[in-house]
Amino acid sequence: MQLTLWTYEGPPHVGAMRIAASMTGVHYVLHAPQGDTYADLLFTMIERRDSRPPVTYSTFQARDLGGDTAELFKTAARQAYERFRPDVMLVGASCTAELIQDDPGGLARALALPIPVVPLELPAYQKKENWGAAETFLQLVRALAAPGARAERSASVSSRPPSCNILGATALGFRNRDDVPEVRRILERLGIEVRVVAPLGATAADIARLGEADFNVVLYPEIAQRTADWLKRTFGQPMTTVVPIGVGATRDFIAEVKTLAGIDKSFGREQTRLPWYARSVDSTYLTGKRVFVFGDATHAIAAARVASRELGFEVVGLGTYSREFAREVRAAAAGYGIEALITDDYLDVEAHVASLQPELVLGSQMERHIAKRLGIPAAVISAPVHVQDFPARTSPQMGFEGANVLFDTWVHPLMMGLEEHLVTMFRDDFEFGEGRAPSHLGHAPAPAAPAEVQATESPAAAAPAAGSPVPWTLDAEKELRKVPFFVRGKARRNTEAYAGTRGIALITVETLYDAKAHFGR
Amino acid sequence: MSDAAFLDHGTGPGCRDVRQERGQREVFCGLTSIVWMHRKIQDAFFLVVGSRTCAHLVQSAAGVMIFAEPRFATAIIDERDLAGLADLDDELDRVVGRLVERRPDIRLLFLVGSCPSEVIKLDLSRAAARLSTRFMPECRVLSYSGSGIETTFTQGEDNCLAGLVHEMPREAAGAAPSLLVVGALADVVEDQFRTLFAGLGIADVRFLPPRQGRSLPAVGAGTRMLLAQPYLAETARLLEGRGARLLPAPFPFGAEGTTAWLRAAAQAFGVDRGRFDAVTGPGRARAQAAVARRGADLAGKRVFFFPDSQLEVPLARFLARECGMEPVEVGTPYLHRQHLAAELDMLPAAARIVEGQDVDLQLDRCRAARPDLTVCGLGLANPLEAEGFATKWSIELLFSPTQGYEQAGDLADLFARPLRRRALLEV
Numbered sequence: 001m002q003l004t005l006w007t008y009e010g011p012p013h014v015g016a017m018r019i020a021a022s023m024t025g026v027h028y029v030l031h032a033p034q035g036d037t038y039a040d041l042l043f044t045m046i047e048r049r050d051s052r053p054p055v056t057y058s059t060f061q062a063r064d065l066g067g068d069t070a071e072l073f074k075t076a077a078r079q080a081y082e083r084f085r086p087d088v089m090l091v092g093a094s095c096t097a098e099l100i101q102d103d104p105g106g107l108a109r110a111l112a113l114p115i116p117v118v119p120l121e122l123p124a125y126q127k128k129e130n131w132g133a134a135e136t137f138l139q140l141v142r143a144l145a146a147p148g149a150r151a152e153r154s155a156s157v158s159s160r161p162p163s164c165n166i167l168g169a170t171a172l173g174f175r176n177r178d179d180v181p182e183v184r185r186i187l188e189r190l191g192i193e194v195r196v197v198a199p200l201g202a203t204a205a206d207i208a209r210l211g212e213a214d215f216n217v218v219l220y221p222e223i224a225q226r227t228a229d230w231l232k233r234t235f236g237q238p239m240t241t242v243v244p245i246g247v248g249a250t251r252d253f254i255a256e257v258k259t260l261a262g263i264d265k266s267f268g269r270e271q272t273r274l275p276w277y278a279r280s281v282d283s284t285y286l287t288g289k290r291v292f293v294f295g296d297a298t299h300a301i302a303a304a305r306v307a308s309r310e311l312g313f314e315v316v317g318l319g320t321y322s323r324e325f326a327r328e329v330r331a332a333a334a335g336y337g338i339e340a341l342i343t344d345d346y347l348d349v350e351a352h353v354a355s356l357q358p359e360l361v362l363g364s365q366m367e368r369h370i371a372k373r374l375g376i377p378a379a380v381i382s383a384p385v386h387v388q389d390f391p392a393r394t395s396p397q398m399g400f401e402g403a404n405v406l407f408d409t410w411v412h413p414l415m416m417g418l419e420e421h422l423v424t425m426f427r428d429d430f431e432f433g434e435g436r437a438p439s440h441l442g443h444a445p446a447p448a449a450p451a452e453v454q455a456t457e458s459p460a461a462a463a464p465a466a467g468s469p470v471p472w473t474l475d476a477e478k479e480l481r482k483v484p485f486f487v488r489g490k491a492r493r494n495t496e497a498y499a500g501t502r503g504i505a506l507i508t509v510e511t512l513y514d515a516k517a518h519f520g521r
Numbered sequence: 522m523s524d525a526a527f528l529d530h531g532t533g534p535g536c537r538d539v540r541q542e543r544g545q546r547e548v549f550c551g552l553t554s555i556v557w558m559h560r561k562i563q564d565a566f567f568l569v570v571g572s573r574t575c576a577h578l579v580q581s582a583a584g585v586m587i588f589a590e591p592r593f594a595t596a597i598i599d600e601r602d603l604a605g606l607a608d609l610d611d612e613l614d615r616v617v618g619r620l621v622e623r624r625p626d627i628r629l630l631f632l633v634g635s636c637p638s639e640v641i642k643l644d645l646s647r648a649a650a651r652l653s654t655r656f657m658p659e660c661r662v663l664s665y666s667g668s669g670i671e672t673t674f675t676q677g678e679d680n681c682l683a684g685l686v687h688e689m690p691r692e693a694a695g696a697a698p699s700l701l702v703v704g705a706l707a708d709v710v711e712d713q714f715r716t717l718f719a720g721l722g723i724a725d726v727r728f729l730p731p732r733q734g735r736s737l738p739a740v741g742a743g744t745r746m747l748l749a750q751p752y753l754a755e756t757a758r759l760l761e762g763r764g765a766r767l768l769p770a771p772f773p774f775g776a777e778g779t780t781a782w783l784r785a786a787a788q789a790f791g792v793d794r795g796r797f798d799a800v801t802g803p804g805r806a807r808a809q810a811a812v813a814r815r816g817a818d819l820a821g822k823r824v825f826f827f828p829d830s831q832l833e834v835p836l837a838r839f840l841a842r843e844c845g846m847e848p849v850e851v852g853t854p855y856l857h858r859q860h861l862a863a864e865l866d867m868l869p870a871a872a873r874i875v876e877g878q879d880v881d882l883q884l885d886r887c888r889a890a891r892p893d894l895t896v897c898g899l900g901l902a903n904p905l906e907a908e909g910f911a912t913k914w915s916i917e918l919l920f921s922p923t924q925g926y927e928q929a930g931d932l933a934d935l936f937a938r939p940l941r942r943r944a945l946l947e948v
């Protein structure tokens with residue numbers, strides 16, 4: 001039993017819904033009680049989808065238990081077939097139906113529908129949303145990918161341009177909607193034909209053709225890795241390993257697909273502003289900004305690379321809620337000399353951010369929330385998604401335009417260079433008072449610790465100084481308050497660390513400035 | 522699934538044809554009530570004992586951006602619990618222990634049952650009793666069910682309040698009659714009603730739920746209860762069991778509903794007619810004027826309700842009688858014929874009442890009826906808009922202050938806004 005205030009991922013059947021809702025001609029019949037229909041609003045409200053997700057729920061009630069819940073499921077499946085006439089049907093159980101063990105797969109088979117029916121086994125008490133999406137995609141591909149497709153590929157190998165599929169984009173995926181066209185443009189510019197994009201926008205017939213392409217682009221490993229592995233085993237299709245987020249990764253991605261496609265065509269001019277923007281003098285103030293990164297594995301690993309190598313930040317924390325990809329994230333963190341935070345416990349993440357006192361948080365909406373409470377600037381880089389993550393404008397994360405978007409999105413919450421200096425010099429100006437937001441942002445961030453927050457945080461979170469309980473003199477505390485609020489957390493932390501390593505028992509004004517000189521940059 | 526039938530419930534008051542549907546429902550489960558209940562009772566915490574789905578539901582319904590730390594959480598049952606590797610009671614004790622340590626300000630903790638906890642027959646009332654002994658007097662632990670196999674949306678509040686009824690102190694024998702207003706109301710609405718009752722000379726007015734869970738009102742033979750919400754079947758039944766007497770009334774929506782609701786109390790407390798008119802007159806006039814201002818947008822328009830909160834019948838009555846709308850279909854998850862008797866009598870006979878749901882059939886009927894305004898849940902609203910239907914998302918009707926005179930105009934406006942907006946947009 002796990003105490004959960006907020007969850008990063010929904011249950012695995014929501015992952016299955018995301019696959020069904022990504023495609024056309026797929027219908028999901030879910031054995032579930034009425035309340036589980038809430039999941040529809042994720043699509044219709046968060047993503048502003050203009051149609052209901054293709055899901056029929058059996059909505060059994062207590063009075064049906066021990067009676068005819070199985071019959072209810074069969075009726076739901078039959079009626080869903082008659083009404084929606086899908087090309088393929090997914091059937092499965094939600095957490096409650098799993099407990100009553102009605103076997104939706106067997107029940108659906110007994111209906112002998114004239115379409116493929118794919119039974120899903122998604123252990124709801126063990127797995128989560130992304131795993132459910134990955135498993136659903138894999139089962140769908142296994143059921144539909146035509147074995148003959150590979151033969152067709154070999155037959156026409158020399159007469160055709162190199163080709164690939166793009167795998168992993170889904171409904172409710174973080175910026176997947178805009179990433180696909182961006183990546184497609186890169187591939188087409190290299191003369192590589194994109195045959196199938198799946199699951200987003202695919203039909204059952206598209207899935208049948210997957211084996212025809214020369215290789216697979218794994219856009220989002222959380223969803224597509226297992227399917228790409230299976231396609232490699234079954235059709236001998238190689239796959240990409242680089243996710244093109246950031247300028248460097250996009251260049252690596254281009255090199256990788258050129259090798260996979262066996263071509264040596266130059267990509268030509270890169271439509272990218274990030275390298276110049278990062279070098280322009282006004283960006284010097286970004287140097288060494290301490291950043292905390294948390295999200296799904298793909299976006300977190302990529303964000304850390306961009307933050308450190310392309311913007312010159314210092315990555316002080318890196319973590320993920322994607323336990324399936326813990327190994328990759330640990331390896332990436334080791335590269336920054338830090339230990340990865342692998343957890344799906346929101347409280348752990350909160351405590352971690354509070355103790356690190358970073359200057360910028362790159363995370364999901366949850367970390368944005370944590371950062372807001374702690375008064376730290378933040379930008380969103382990963383699911384779980386919010387209505388704001390589906391902007392009206394095109395806003396990719398991948399490719400060169402994606403890198404431009406990253407520059408804007410991450411730098412925007414920060415104080416601008418000269419402004420930061422002015423605030424430091426004239427901190428007594430009344431308009432530079434506590435909690436002032438950067439001037440180009442209309443709203444002030446929440447003061448660092450409102451009373452309610454203090455009262456409710458875990459002990460570790462309430463005391464950023466945990467682990468270094470060196471007391472401060474009143475004067476030192478006063479002096480600390482003269483440090484601009486957006487670097488005050490760092491100053492406190494540095495001073496305490498300094499005092500800790502020197503065995504100083506009481507922090508004075510003197511200690512504060514000694515530490516400043518020690519850490520000064 | 523779609524065995525619909527027209528049932529004739531005789532010809533007495535509140536009796537009319539009701540279409541029954543038992544198909545796919547597209548309604549929240551009772552856990553969703555936590556979204557407003559945790560704000561209403563300020564020293565209470567709601568711990569759902571359920572699955573990741575339950576946690577995700579409450580979180581999705583509440584929205585990720587909550588301004589303060591929410592006073593709800595989920596104890597997620599996992600595989601070890603189900604396989605018997607972990608003792609469920611021990612696990613629950615551990616989780617509650619951690620929670621109480623983190624939130625020492627909590628005075629009332631609800632263990633909220635879910636479909637999974639009910640299917641595995643986890644006895645939360647026993648657990649609550651055990652934990653109460655451990656944490657009393659600082660924190661009392663109660664339990665109720667918000668599961669989707671037992672409850673629909675607002676029935677979660679009903680079960681929660683029903684759980685409180687057992688805890689209410691007994692009124693001293695021979696105490697003077699008091700008025701108990703039952704059902705969560707916005708604080709501002711509660712204050713307005715308090716003022717009105719005071720004006721009528723009804724001094725002893727109590728509210729359930731109270732803003733502080735530790736100060737529950739007393740109940741006894743002198744208690745006269747007025748339901749502020751139509752979905753409180755179980756709570757009302759238990760209160761009657763404790764001696765309270767129900768004052769039958771329409772619900773306080775609009776000038777008419779609010780007046781009739783107040784009048785039920787006034788009559789029970791022997792307030793004379795002149796005083797009643799003097800006290801309610803100004804509010805009533807304000808409400809009528811405010812509704813009239815929005816009436817132009819609504820008059821003559823046809824409205825279709827999908828089932829959601831059980832507020833549908835009173836709202837349809839308000840729209841029909843005060844805003845001049847024509848209710849085509851009034852879907853409701855459950856119809857409490859006795860509590861809604863006065864409402865049903867006022868609802869135009871042409872309005873089709875449907876209890877239960879078969880969402881696909883209902884969508885067919887909605888498309889065929891082509892209403893001017895469709896009231897529905899969050900899963901259906903945007904898809905219907907995209908099909909060209911003006912919609913009002915019903916959840917807002919629960920999350921906004923809508924009862925009473927001063928909110929009557931706002932209530933009409935909630936329905937008028939989608940129509941006004943459509944007229945406004947030129948894209």
Ligand code: SF4
Binds near residue numbers: 033636667
């Ligand atoms: S319907 Fe049941 S399983 Fe689903 S969220 Fe509600 S209580 Fe949980």
Ligand code: SF4
Binds near residue numbers: 387388584585586
């Ligand atoms: S309604 Fe607005 S403020 Fe509330 S969660 Fe959604 S976007 Fe955020």
